[in-house]
Amino acid sequence: MDYQEFYEKFMTHFEKEDKENSVNTVMQIVSGREIDIIDLYTKILTPALYSIAGDNLEQKITISQEHIRTSIIRTIIECCYPYVVVERNLNYTIKKENRKKVIILCPEDEYHEIGPRMVEDFFTLNHYEPIFLGGNTPREDLMTLIEEIKPEYIAVSVANYYNIVTAKKMVEKMKAQLSYTPKVIVGGYAIRKKKESKNELGVDYILDTFEDIQALAREDYGDVFS
Ligand code: B12
Structure with missing residues (x-):
């Protein structure tokens, strides 16, 4: 499959905010196994979102249009x-009760939830048991949930630089108040751009890509499924 050609075809529908054709065009090639999930997310959907407003790229569409386009991508992901x-189970699978749990969330005021939603699937593909909380997670409520689920990892996504401080406060609070110490992972656009260290952020891991999560899975599960 020529991804560039497919991307251009997809963009003709996406830029018209034509939900039906955007979703159908993608689902046809996904159901025909002409593309895998990782390539779809990283080579088609992420560039489509970055085309809205990226590094040194002036935003040419309205905020409402941005919402419509994000919603189209969200539908495709779901x-x-x-x-x-199915892809996770193709080669090897780890029993549900043996999968490590990871809560994925955005700090308060962080509404960019498509990146972490993709990351949920990256964790699933790597045999984790992800629990996705989405954008703008209230801090108080979160502590109760973590105590109930007791995940091995908390993965925090930050897209807007201004939310790095909020994320740090949330991590500090978790480390101070929880009855155990889950490992904290951070990632996202702001983390990639600002390049603060693990120590500065107060976290255990800074990860970004599918391959980063796969490397973590190798540490956790060994080489069993590759
Ligand atoms: C779509 C979008 C929106 C949508 C979000 C809708 C939604 N439901 O998610 C809406 C319209 C709501 C929005 C609002 C705003 N946005 Co906006 N938005 C974007 C845009 C165009 C795309 C974001 C996206 O979905 N990217 C695609 C995903 C797949 O990529 P990603 O997030 O980088 O995630 C990948 C990796 O980073 C990684 N990853 C992500 N999280 C994590 C976490 C972990 C643990 C790991 C391992 C990996 C990982 O995995 C993903 C897949 O590879 C970006 C442009 C950009 N370049 O990112 C701006 C951008 C993020 N937005 C920006 C801004 C400024 C805003 C607003 C403040 C605008 C305003 N003035 O109102 C508000 C703030 C809202 C808020 N309070 O959070 C700026 C942020 C700059 C900054 N200051 O830091 C950007 C960069 C645009 C720009 N160039 O200026 N936005």
Whole structure:
């Protein structure tokens, strides 16, 4: 499959905010196994979102249009979930009760939730048991949930630089108040751009890509499924 050609075809529908054709065009090639989930997310959907406003790229569409386009991508990602599970099970699978749990969330005031939603599927593909909380997670509520689920990892996504401080405060609070010490991972656009260290951020891991998560899975599970 020529991804560049497919990307251009997809963009003709996406830029018209034509939900039906955008979703159908993608789901046809996903169901025909002409593209895998990682390539779809990283080579088609992420560039489509970055085309809205990226580094040194002036935003040419309105905020409402940005919401419509994000919602189209969100629909595609949710339609892909059954394929994510099938892909995970293709070579090897770890029993549900043996999978490590990871809560994925955005700090308060962080509404960019598509990146972490993709990351949820990256964790699933790497045999984790992700629990996705989405954008703008209230701090108080979070502590109760973590105590109930007791995940091995908390993965925090930050897209807007201004939310790095909020994320740091949330991590400090977790480390101070929880009855155990889950490992904290951070990632996202702001983390990649600002390049603060793990120590400065007060976290255990800074990860970004599917390959980073795969490397973590190798540490956790060994080489069993590759
Ligand atoms: C879509 C979008 C929105 C949508 C979000 C809708 C939604 N439901 O998610 C809406 C319209 C709501 C929005 C609002 C705003 N946005 Co906006 N938005 C974007 C845009 C165009 C795309 C974001 C996106 O979905 N990217 C695609 C995903 C897949 O990429 P990603 O987030 O980088 O995630 C990948 C990796 O980083 C990684 N990853 C992500 N999180 C994590 C976490 C972990 C643990 C790991 C391992 C990996 C990982 O995995 C993903 C897949 O590879 C970006 C442009 C950009 N270049 O990012 C601006 C951008 C992020 N927005 C920006 C801004 C400024 C805003 C607003 C403040 C605008 C305003 N004035 O109102 C508000 C703030 C809202 C808020 N309080 O959070 C700026 C942020 C700059 C900054 N200051 O830091 C950007 C960079 C645009 C720009 N160039 O100026 N936005």
